[in-house]
Amino acid sequence: MTETRSRPFDLPPVWLAMAVAIAWVQAHRFSFGLSFGPIWADLLGGLLVGGGILLMALAIYEMRRQQTTFHPHHESARLVQSGIFSRTRNPIYLGDVMVLAGLILYWDAVLSLPLVPLFLWFLERRFVIPEENRLRRTFRMDFAKYCEKVRRWV
Template sequence: MKLVRSLDIPPVWLLAALAFAWVQSTRWTYGLSFGPVWADLLGGLLVGGGVVLTALAVMEMRRHQTTIHPHNDSARLVQSGIFKRSRNPIYLADVMILAGFILYWDAVLALPLVPVFLWILEKRFVIPEENRLRKTFRMDFARYCEKVRRWV
């Protein structure tokens, strides 16, 4: 059971969604396409932006010496850096990376994975994590929620 819990992290869910999108793009295209160059460009920008966003968030969390693991309790409420713009920049980055690869791979039929993946992240990670932060940091977290939106 501990192994299952240790595998229940956003990168594993992202890899599963990416694997499905890649298989769809290589096996079941049904002649559908986003178009020539624009999808590759936008896909690359989304993936690159997602990687940068993740790096910024991880560096900020490391600077504040708190965990990035979604099931662990946070030692501090990080409100600086990229966390001034989004309460969940790493999850947002995961969604951007998935959408970017779907565009780049021309996986048209995998596009519905983006909102499904967002829903999974929100239900499995964001809401429980925010509930823990709400219990731990009370008024500080309430003020933070008033200032900063959940996603963007």
């Protein structure tokens, strides 16, 4: 497992924390009286946060079980295709997006909603595509077959 980049703070949780902080500040300082509504946003937000955390936990469990890394800048020892990875190729990143969307709903951070597609775009460009390129070079045909069976997101 070699490190392909030496940027200790260039990790998805750091970027998620920054996006969450922006949403929180917007909700608490610049809400302008906007709201998603009474209860449904809280419920959906909670479900998204819980579901996102569950996705991440299932992915980390499966990667540990397969004895490979979940660090986005390290080379994978194995191509994990079992467990949650049989449903989505990027469950941790999908979980990150779900957590952000859920917190935005829960906090009524209406003006922060555009952060969700921006964050998804950023994760894809900064982490997903480079990771998939490394997997493609390392696992060649196995990765190509995996991509045919399992979609990138859902």
